[in-house]
Amino acid sequence: MNAMSRNATYNFAYLDEQTKRMIRRAILKAIAIPGYQVPFASREMPMPYGWGTGGVQVTAAILGPDDVLKVIDQGADDTTNAVSIRKFFERVAGIETTTHTAEATIIQTRHRIPEAPLAEGQVLVYQVPIPEPLRFLEPRETETRKMHALEEYGLMHVKLYEDIAKNGHIATTYAYPVKVEGRYVMDPSPTPKFDNPKMHMSAALQLFGAGREKRIYALPPHTEVVSLDFEDHPFEVQRFDRPCALCGAEQVYLDEIVLDDRGGRMFVCSDTDHCETRRAEGHRGELGGELSGEAK
Amino acid sequence: MTIALRNADVFAAEDLPLLCVRGLTRTYGTRIGCAEVDLDVWPGEVLAIVGESGSGKSTLLNCISARLEPTSGTVCYRMRDGEMRDLYRLQEAERRLLLRTDWGFVHQNPADGLRMTVSAGANVGERLMAVGDRHYGRIRETATDWLGRVEISADRIDDQPRAFSGGMRQRLQIARNLVTGPRLVFMDEPTGGLDVSVQARLLDLLRGLVNDLGLAVIIVTHDLAVARLLSHRMIVMKDGNVIEHGLTDRLLDDPQAPYTQLLVSSILQV
Numbered sequence: 085m086n087a088m089s090r091n092a093t094y095n096f097a098y099l100d101e102q103t104k105r106m107i108r109r110a111i112l113k114a115i116a117i118p119g120y121q122v123p124f125a126s127r128e129m130p131m132p133y134g135w136g137t138g139g140v141q142v143t144a145a146i147l148g149p150d151d152v153l154k155v156i157d158q159g160a161d162d163t164t165n166a167v168s169i170r171k172f173f174e175r176v177a178g179i180e181t182t183t184h185t186a187e188a189t190i191i192q193t194r195h196r197i198p199e200a201p202l203a204e205g206q207v208l209v210y211q212v213p214i215p216e217p218l219r220f221l222e223p224r225e226t227e228t229r230k231m232h233a234l235e236e237y238g239l240m241h242v243k244l245y246e247d248i249a250k251n252g253h254i255a256t257t258y259a260y261p262v263k264v265e266g267r268y269v270m271d272p273s274p275t276p277k278f279d280n281p282k283m284h285m286s287a288a289l290q291l292f293g294a295g296r297e298k299r300i301y302a303l304p305p306h307t308e309v310v311s312l313d314f315e316d317h318p319f320e321v322q323r324f325d326r327p328c329a330l331c332g333a334e335q336v337y338l339d340e341i342v343l344d345d346r347g348g349r350m351f352v353c354s355d356t357d358h359c360e361t362r363r364a365e366g367h368r369g370e371l372g373g374e375l376s377g378e379a380k
Numbered sequence: 381m382t383i384a385l386r387n388a389d390v391f392a393a394e395d396l397p398l399l400c401v402r403g404l405t406r407t408y409g410t411r412i413g414c415a416e417v418d419l420d421v422w423p424g425e426v427l428a429i430v431g432e433s434g435s436g437k438s439t440l441l442n443c444i445s446a447r448l449e450p451t452s453g454t455v456c457y458r459m460r461d462g463e464m465r466d467l468y469r470l471q472e473a474e475r476r477l478l479l480r481t482d483w484g485f486v487h488q489n490p491a492d493g494l495r496m497t498v499s500a501g502a503n504v505g506e507r508l509m510a511v512g513d514r515h516y517g518r519i520r521e522t523a524t525d526w527l528g529r530v531e532i533s534a535d536r537i538d539d540q541p542r543a544f545s546g547g548m549r550q551r552l553q554i555a556r557n558l559v560t561g562p563r564l565v566f567m568d569e570p571t572g573g574l575d576v577s578v579q580a581r582l583l584d585l586l587r588g589l590v591n592d593l594g595l596a597v598i599i600v601t602h603d604l605a606v607a608r609l610l611s612h613r614m615i616v617m618k619d620g621n622v623i624e625h626g627l628t629d630r631l632l633d634d635p636q637a638p639y640t641q642l643l644v645s646s647i648l649q650v
Contacts, residue, residue, distance in 0.1 A: 241496070242498055242505070245501070249502065250499075315516075
């Protein structure tokens, strides 16, 4: 793609320059106060709420003509949401897109962090449905703001207590609350808690955009991100008892795929780019075809 | 009105008042909520505020428990370090910390004071977690202990308060407030809406806890029997003014003000 092919009726990256400046100011403030939710004047986007209007606005505001964009939806590059957002920016910004994590400068994500470690200079943009971690415990926005301001986070542990009381362990598996730089409690968007440790001290800049709720928050590179827990029930990530069926990868987040109506199923990498890269390198899982000597 | 009367066993423990209210006035526009109220509460003492509906009891209680800013006057509280501080000059963070550690507030309707959607154990444990306890086992142990002390069986610890009866909810609310070892507890009609036998048990329990823990309590009630059972001292309010004060037994047996005489004589005898 080059700049010539973009739709010239729209301003670069769809939003007008004033709007982009407004969003950039919110982003700068969010970076200055890691984990703090900055209100911003969220715009109507040509997609429904819940499809990533917040993430798209953040991406549009930080996108430059030389950027390379990758969009993932639950780790996959080839699902509807990912494909249409990628196409959208190809059309309104004429920028280059990719599916390879290492080649991208901006990665917009819905609910996963790529398996490959992110590098300095990369930006991860999250689509956030509900930015307020205290929302389901305290419905009043005036009260939750006060609780953030006064660092009253006991209620967050009430939720974890309830989990243990009901299930014997902390059963929250996604949107697992974290504390940022020992100050703000933050909702990492509905990413699986498997990805929480990747946020800690990440070299990449992480930006969170919630379009409907009109909030932006951020984690600057190398920020301390600690998942909340109890002393006698420490934070743990999900474990899988088998490797990826296609590429044989272990220690990655797996998706379950139903194969037939007789209980057949396989577990494969949720990060499609990671899986493809490994297969190109010759790694094979049990269902990955031509089991070669290299496969685990 | 400076009250020099004190309960005898409190005398030795502490010679300084815990809470000092001076010239407290709250108006709603031109209407008076309560006017020029002075009162002191000593540690370990139970003070009852009685009066008919609309006499300004609840306004007074809300003003002295930092929930409603008074129009004029001061409310000073002796902090744990012994220093007397004006409540309405504290930082909001300090005031809220005070509210959930050193103070308790028992509402008439338990649903106002409880989190109805989380379990009884979490309701009791919330204050502990709010002050930084991060050990699940210990929190649960303390919660179980407190449920026992308010006569709720340990196997109800994971039930939500909405599955509890009115009396149990009220006892749960009391446990939730007392778990951090507060020194002062405010109660707004704690037995309102309960039938007499449940009321009697609750009063018995409250009296025991107050004695064991040496709590100071300010209790608002229109039920003189509750005041007689629980309180050491009473103040009687009418139309926003304090019209009589004194030791509970003296006041109920020998009411001086005409209104108090009327109030005492209108108790139904069974």
